[in-house]
Amino acid sequence: MRVAELANPSRFLRAANLAIPWLGGATVLLFAFALYRAMLAPDDYQQGATVKIMFLHVPSAWLGMLCWALMTVAALGTLVWRHPLADVAAKAAAPLGAAFTLLCLVTGSLWGRPEWGTYWVWDARLTSELILFLLYLSVIALWRTVEDASRAARAVAILTIVGAIDLPIIKFSVDWWNTLHQGASVFRLGGSTIHPAILVPLLLMAAAFTLLFMTLLLAATRNEILRRRVRTLRLLQASAAG
Amino acid sequence: MPATAHIDFIVAAYAAGLIVIVALIAWVTLDYRLQRRILAELERQGLSRRSTTLRDASQAVREDV
Amino acid sequence: MSPLAALLLRDMRIAVRVGGGALIGVLFFLAVVSVTPFAVGPDLALLKRIGPAILWLAALLASLLALDRLFASDHEDGSLDLILTGRAPLELVVAAKGIAHWLTTALPLVVAAPLIALLLDLDGSAEAGLVLTLLVGTPALTFIGLIGAAIAVTLRRGGLLLAIIVLPLTVPVLIFGVAAANAAIAGPVPFGTPFTVLCALTLASLVIGPFAAAAALRLDME
Numbered sequence: 001m002r003v004a005e006l007a008n009p010s011r012f013l014r015a016a017n018l019a020i021p022w023l024g025g026a027t028v029l030l031f032a033f034a035l036y037r038a039m040l041a042p043d044d045y046q047q048g049a050t051v052k053i054m055f056l057h058v059p060s061a062w063l064g065m066l067c068w069a070l071m072t073v074a075a076l077g078t079l080v081w082r083h084p085l086a087d088v089a090a091k092a093a094a095p096l097g098a099a100f101t102l103l104c105l106v107t108g109s110l111w112g113r114p115e116w117g118t119y120w121v122w123d124a125r126l127t128s129e130l131i132l133f134l135l136y137l138s139v140i141a142l143w144r145t146v147e148d149a150s151r152a153a154r155a156v157a158i159l160t161i162v163g164a165i166d167l168p169i170i171k172f173s174v175d176w177w178n179t180l181h182q183g184a185s186v187f188r189l190g191g192s193t194i195h196p197a198i199l200v201p202l203l204l205m206a207a208a209f210t211l212l213f214m215t216l217l218l219a220a221t222r223n224e225i226l227r228r229r230v231r232t233l234r235l236l237q238a239s240a241a242g
Numbered sequence: 243m244p245a246t247a248h249i250d251f252i253v254a255a256y257a258a259g260l261i262v263i264v265a266l267i268a269w270v271t272l273d274y275r276l277q278r279r280i281l282a283e284l285e286r287q288g289l290s291r292r293s294t295t296l297r298d299a300s301q302a303v304r305e306d307v
Numbered sequence: 308m309s310p311l312a313a314l315l316l317r318d319m320r321i322a323v324r325v326g327g328g329a330l331i332g333v334l335f336f337l338a339v340v341s342v343t344p345f346a347v348g349p350d351l352a353l354l355k356r357i358g359p360a361i362l363w364l365a366a367l368l369a370s371l372l373a374l375d376r377l378f379a380s381d382h383e384d385g386s387l388d389l390i391l392t393g394r395a396p397l398e399l400v401v402a403a404k405g406i407a408h409w410l411t412t413a414l415p416l417v418v419a420a421p422l423i424a425l426l427l428d429l430d431g432s433a434e435a436g437l438v439l440t441l442l443v444g445t446p447a448l449t450f451i452g453l454i455g456a457a458i459a460v461t462l463r464r465g466g467l468l469l470a471i472i473v474l475p476l477t478v479p480v481l482i483f484g485v486a487a488a489n490a491a492i493a494g495p496v497p498f499g500t501p502f503t504v505l506c507a508l509t510l511a512s513l514v515i516g517p518f519a520a521a522a523a524l525r526l527d528m529e
Contacts, residue, residue: 079522131475131478134471134474134475135475135476137471138468138471138472138475141468141471141472142458142468142472145462145464145468146462151526154523154526155458155523155526158454158458158519158522158523158526159454159458159472161519162454162476162515162519163476165515166476166479169479169508169511170475170478170479172479173478173479173482173483173504174478174482176482176483176486176504177482177486
C-alpha cells in the first residue's frame, strides 16, 4: 500500500511542514549568491547592461514550461491513477505557472524596448510564451468554473494533456510563422554561444528560481489541502445542522 | 555611457520580478494563515475529521456530493 | 443501418431543421466579413492583402459559435446519457458527431467562401487556394473544438469558457491555414509547404479530438 501512503494528505502535510522552512532558507541563500554573481557578470558586447534582464527572463521562461510539464504529470496522475494529491498539486501549480510566464513576458518586453525600440515584438519566443500564458489562464478559468473539485480536476487534466500535445506544435508553428514574416532572427545572445561569465550566473539564477518554485508549489499544495478540509468540515457542519 | 544607458529598464525588470515573487509569497502565506484560522475555528465548534460519528457523516456527505 | 450512421444522419437532420441553426454560421461568417471593411477601411488593395486572414478569422469564430451546442443540447434532452450507455465506442460516436457538425456548419462556410471572398477582391487562383485551405483546415477547428465542447458541456458559462479554451489551441491551424492561403496568392513560400502541414494538423486533430472529447464526456457524466 505504498501508493496509498504517499497519497495520504496528512502524511504530505507533515512532510511539507517539515520541508518548507528548509527549502525556503535554501532558496534565499541560493538567490543571494546567484544575484551576487549576476551583478558581477560582464555586460554583453552588443547589448550592454540590458543582458542582465536575461537572468530573470530565461529562468521564468524555463519555469513556465517546467510548470506545464509538472501539470501534465499530475494530469496523468489524476486520470490514470486517481492520485488524490495530483489534483491538489495541479491546482496549486497553475497560478504559479501563470505568474512566472507573466514575469517572462514583462521582462521580455522590458528587454525588448531598448533592444528593439518597442515593448512588444511578435518574436517567436515571446509569442509562444504569450500563448502559453493564455493556456494557463484558460486552465485557471476552468478550475474556477467547475464547482465540484474532483470533476474540475479531471476536466483540467484533459485540457492540460491536450495542451501538452499542442504546445510543441504551437512552438513550431510560431517559429515558422515568425521566420516567414521577419526574415532573419531578431536577436541573439551575443553570438551563438553564451560566455561562461554569463552562463554560470544564468544557471545559478535558474536553480534559485526552480527552488523558489518548488517551495511555493509545496506551500500552495498545502494550502489547497487545508482548503479542501475546510470545505469538508463545512459540508459536515451543514449536514449536521440540516 | 552604454552600461547605464538602459538602467531604468533593468531596474524595472528586476522590480517586476520582485513584485511577482513577493506577490506569490504573500498569496501563499496569507492563504495558509486564512485556512489555518478557519480550520481552528471549525474545530473549536467541535467539528473534527477524526471522530468516528463524524467520519460516518463525512462518508455520507461525500456520497452526496 | 449502423448506430454511427444513424447518429450522423440524426445530427444532420437536427441541424438543418427549423431551430437547428446550421445556416446561422454562414450568416455570421458573412456578417463578420462585411463588417471588417468598416473597421479597416474600403481600400481594396489592403482588403485583398488581409482577405485570407479575415476569412479565416471569421471561419474560426463561426465554428466556435456553433460548437457551444454540440453536446449541450444532447445533454439537456437526455440523449447524451443514452449515447453514453450505448454499445458503440464513445470515441467513434464523438467522431461521428464531429463529422455531422462539420458537414452542417463548416462545409456551408467553405461553399459560401468563394462568393464572400469576392467582397475582398479575391478571385481566380487566390480564391481556389483559399477555399482549399478552408476545406482542409476547418475539420481541424471542429475537432479541436470538440474537446472544448465536451469539457464545457455541463457548465453554465460553457460558451465563453469554450472560446477561451479552444482559441489558444487553434493557433497552429490559423497560422498554417492563412499562410497557405497567402502562399496561393502572393508567395513567398510555395503553396505546398504550409498546406501539407495544415493537412497534418487536421489529421492529428482528427485523432486527438475524439479521444480527448470522449474522455471528457465520460467524466462529465460520472
